[in-house]
Amino acid sequence: MDLPQELKAIDEIRQLKSRYFRFVDTKDWQQLAMVFCRDAIFDTRQASGLASTADDENYVARGRDAIVAYISQSLQGSSSVHHGHGHEVHIDSADEAHGIVAMEDLVKWEAPRRASLHGYGHYHELYRVEDGAWRLWRSTLTRLRVETDLDMGGTG
Amino acid sequence: MDLPQELKAIDEIRQLKSRYFRFVDTKDWQQLAMVFCRDAIFDTRQASGLASTADDENYVARGRDAIVAYISQSLQGSSSVHHGHGHEVHIDSADEAHGIVAMEDLVKWEAPRRASLHGYGHYHELYRVEDGAWRLWRSTLTRLRVETDLDMGGTG
């Protein structure tokens, strides 16, 4: 891989992650699936702000379909904003790369009960070329801070 | 256009949009004008968070001078913060490109009345080379969420 190809790969991986954020917030689950490798792993055990989830396998989604199901269910009844900042990407070979991207997420659920989450953290990720395009292979979310507002009265 | 030139064009368009955000918030209207093509169109019909503006031509500015007048009038008496995130850019030819960039804006007006807007959305854009530099040719803002706080008591 020569230098222009390496720079192109870095850019493709950044645009990949930008599509991830966009498809999550526009709830375009079909396109979101294609951001991930078929056997991708999405690990949010450290992302809830609750110590109780740190070892909970329910917070690890394995495989493209399970990941999209997990994300779409988590955001059901909500409007969400997810932003990425300062994506560090390193190309390890022609079809493998790793990176870290800072993130902020704001989720407001209206149903079945009103609640909100405002979080800050980092995605630690591995990327692979599959079916001719860079895709997310491993994604683990760590947190700097999570603020939650759970209105348990709700409407559910 | 070879690969290094394509990567350079992508970077120039990202820096162009970064200048857009910076000149808006530092209220540098003279430099903001040069970010746009002379016949640019800036469409914020879906950006107010109000259904009533969706078909309102007053929310479409046509031409560089009209765009700068529209933005500067909108932000008069305010301090503002506009940030872009995850700019996806695709080069279509040596002088045409398209892209999407996530955004967050925070505007606080002190006069003539106190009010604030905190919004999240995406700019959907076309870019063209004009007078030797990439510039914004079409920019349409869609919203994920807008929170407004209108204090109609004001001082005006």
Place this chain on the structure above:
Amino acid sequence: MDLPQELKAIDEIRQLKSRYFRFVDTKDWQQLAMVFCRDAIFDTRQASGLASTADDENYVARGRDAIVAYISQSLQGSSSVHHGHGHEVHIDSADEAHGIVAMEDLVKWEAPRRASLHGYGHYHELYRVEDGAWRLWRSTLTRLRVETDLDMGGTG
């Protein structure tokens, strides 16, 4: 410097600044030091939101070690989030560059007293190659807006 090398330098400087933000928020002071040139200058005289600091040399840290001491002391007892947006970078020679990056910072101190700061602004920066890598040589923070909440009751 040919075009691919210039693009690589731009990317390295962006990743440098991304590491700066990440090491600040993860409080990795050892790695943060290496982001800076040995004789770097970090100027936050305009960053406090207080007019009284504008000419105060205590808000200028000179040298890598002084900078890390300054930042780590400022953030002691806090959790912090610092994000960069739209990093404009221009390469001036094989080992000199300049740039501007928009920023948002959120700092919440728990001890010795509760307080918080939520700010928005721009870093105006110079970069140099030192010991074989791009590093921050000059960094001056200007502000668009700072919101502070000082609970002087505290626990200290």
